[in-house]
Every structure is written in structure tokens, then in C-alpha cells.
Amino acid sequence: MELRQLKYFIATAEELHFRKAAERVHVAQPALSQAIHQLEEEIGTLLFERNNRNVALTAAGKVFYARARVMADNACMAVHEARGVGRGDAGMVAIGFISTAAMKVLPATLKHFKEVIPAAQLELRELGPGEQMEELARGHLDIGITISEVLDEGFGVLEICREPLIAALPDRPPFAASAFVDLRDLAEETIITPSRHPRRGYYETVADAYRKAGVKPANIQCVRMIQTGLMLVGADLGISLVPESFKAIQIKGVIYRPLAEPRPEISVSAVWRSDNVSPLLHKFITELGELFPR
Structure with missing residues (x-):
């Protein structure tokens, strides 16, 4: 027939x-x-x-x-x-993202892309940098929005933005009266940070910031998500270095202060497999580059 x-x-x-x-x-x-x-x-x-x-x-x-x-x-x-x-006018793009991207990059990106290509379907998965790279390698993700700085061969990368880190602090003296803080003054405080991954990422960025300040934190408490760390800061269990966009999250007992110069930054990048020829994916990458020009 x-x-x-x-x-x-x-x-x-x-x-x-x-x-x-x-x-x-x-x-x-x-x-x-x-x-x-x-x-x-x-x-x-x-x-x-x-x-x-x-x-x-x-x-x-x-x-x-x-x-x-x-x-x-x-x-x-x-x-x-x-x-x-x-x-590239329809289909699905599977996107992995870190919580940092969810605050600064993802909302504007998704809104813009749906306006440009309304028939596109976007599948979102919140994953850590290492998990994203694994899922990309397996073909389970089309693109990852991550802060991983070490990539395997066979991956394309587009830096989306750089964002300064600020201090999330318990709302108590001496922090409440400070206009900014110096990492050298935080050495005795427990630093709460996302866990270390096999690839260089957020943990190493925080460690580098302390190293450049010439101090070593007294204690390190690792958590899975930045938001979890903020809850612990609110309970006065330590301090945390978070992307500047996270100051939009208001948690009782938490205040935000800029860091003294030189201020550490994180680089948020899009990563994809170079052999992924999906027209929709490459339209997504193009729109991402236009939305966040470098």
C-alpha cells in the first residue's frame, strides 16, 4: 500500500x-x-x-x-x-545545567529560544560538571551548561559569561557591619562549597581564591548544591562563596558581601560533542552566542 x-x-x-x-x-x-x-x-x-x-x-x-x-x-x-x-526548526535539545546557570544563564536563554523556535522541545536536567560530561559522552545530553574547565578531545565549547564570586555570610558581627570582606579575614571560618569532582570546577575555583589570598580555610564542608550551602550559612555553620547572581536568593540569617580585590570569577560555558550534527542544537548554540556576546 x-x-x-x-x-x-x-x-x-x-x-x-x-x-x-x-x-x-x-x-x-x-x-x-x-x-x-x-x-x-x-x-x-x-x-x-x-x-x-x-x-x-x-x-x-x-x-x-x-x-x-x-x-x-x-x-x-x-x-x-x-x-x-x-x-533546525523543530525537535528536541537535551540540556544539562548547573545551579549557577539556572540563576543567570538559563532563564533568559530558554525564554529567547522558545520565542525564536517555538516548536523546539527542551529537556532540562540539573547535573554537576562531571555528570554532564559523562552524559554528553554517552549521547544522553546534547549540550551542557557548566563550569568545568578541563575538557576531553572531541568537545566544542562556548564561554557564555564570567561571573564574580561574592561571600554569603551569617547575619552577625563582624560581617553585618562590613561593606566588603577579605578572604584573609575568613580563614578561621568553615567554608561551605560544592563537592569536588574529577574535573576541575567550582571547588577548585574556591580553593584557588583562598590560595591567591595566601590563606587556607580552617575547615571545608562539602555539599552537593550551592543552595544547600546557603541553608547551612543561614544556620551559622560557616560561610560560602557564591556567584553574584545568587544574592537574589533571600534566606533568613544570610547576608551577601562583595569580596576584596582581586575578586575570583567563575566561567560558565556551553559544552557539546563535536560530532553532534543536530541542526537544532547548532541553532541553539548560535542563539546562545548572540544572547551572550563575548
Whole structure:
């Protein structure tokens, strides 16, 4: 059974006139009649009752028409969707992201991309830098938004932005009265930071900041998420260095202060497999670059 036969059958079933049906599908009437005859032979029953004056659907023809209409509509939709995916106008992009990106990069990116390509579907997964690289390697993600600084061969990377770190502090003396803080004054405080991963990332950025300040924190408390660390800061269990955008998160008992110069920064980047040829992915990367020009 061919789509062409379904198209001819549907036109005839709706027109109930062979000449009008042939004109509708732009073929000669004998070609249409032959295609329908072949379809009836393939199915093994008559679909039309024919006489010199009238054409009518048989009972089998009525049942077949209902199903054929659905098949034809689905085929048309499949063609439309396939063309859209091929042009990068439709399909799905699986995106991994870190919590830092969720605050600064992701909201504007997703809103903009859905406006530009409304038919695109975006699958979001919050993952750490190491987890993102693993999922990218396995083909489970199309793109990761991460702070990992060490990449394997075979990956493309686009730096999206750099964001300064600020101090999240318990709302108590001496921090409450300070306009800014120096890491050298925080050496005796427990530093709460996201856990270390096999790849260089947030943990190493915080460690570098202390090293450049010439101090070593008295104690390090690792957590999975930055937000968890903020809850611990609110309980006066330590301090944390967080991206500047996180000061939008208001937690009782937590205050935010800028760090003294030189201020450490994190680099937020998009990472993808170089062999991923998805047109939609590459449109996403292009839009990301235009939204966050460097």
C-alpha cells in the first residue's frame, strides 16, 4: 500500500466522483481509477459501489476511510516534522545545567529560544560538571551548561559569561557591619562549597581564591548544591562563596558581601560533542552566542 493510493482513495471518498477526485489530486482519471482498483485488490474487498450515475462507499470503504484519513494526516505530520528537524526548526535539545546557570544563564536563554523556535522541545536536567560530561559522552545530553574547565578531545565549547564570586555570610558581627570582606579575614571560618569532582570546577575555583589570598580555610564542608550551602550559612555553620547572581536568593540569617580585590570569577560555558550534527542544537548554540556576546 502506497501513500499515493491513500491520497487517491481519500479524494474519491470525499468527492464521490471519479473525475472530480482526479482533478483534485491532479492526475488523469484512468490513473486514479487504476490505483483504487489496485488498492481494492490488495485489501481484498470493494471500497466503492459504482454504477453509471453514482459512486458510494461500501461498508468496508467507510471503515477504511476513517483509518486512511488518520494515516494520511499522520504521514503529512511526519513529513512536516522531519523537514522541521532537518532545518533546525523543530525537535528536541537535551540540556544539562548547573545551579549557577539556572540563576543567570538559563532563564533568559530558554525564554529567547522558545520565542525564536517555538516548536523546539527542551529537556532540562540539573547535573554537576562531571555528570554532564559523562552524559554528553554517552549521547544522553546534547549540550551542557557548566563550569568545568578541563575538557576531553572531541568537545566544542562556548564561554557564555564570567561571573564574580561574592561571600554569603551569617547575619552577625563582624560581617553585618562590613561593606566588603577579605578572604584573609575568613580563614578561621568553615567554608561551605560544592563537592569536588574529577574535573576541575567550582571547588577548585574556591580553593584557588583562598590560595591567591595566601590563606587556607580552617575547615571545608562539602555539599552537593550551592543552595544547600546557603541553608547551612543561614544556620551559622560557616560561610560560602557564591556567584553574584545568587544574592537574589533571600534566606533568613544570610547576608551577601562583595569580596576584596582581586575578586575570583567563575566561567560558565556551553559544552557539546563535536560530532553532534543536530541542526537544532547548532541553532541553539548560535542563539546562545548572540544572547551572550563575548
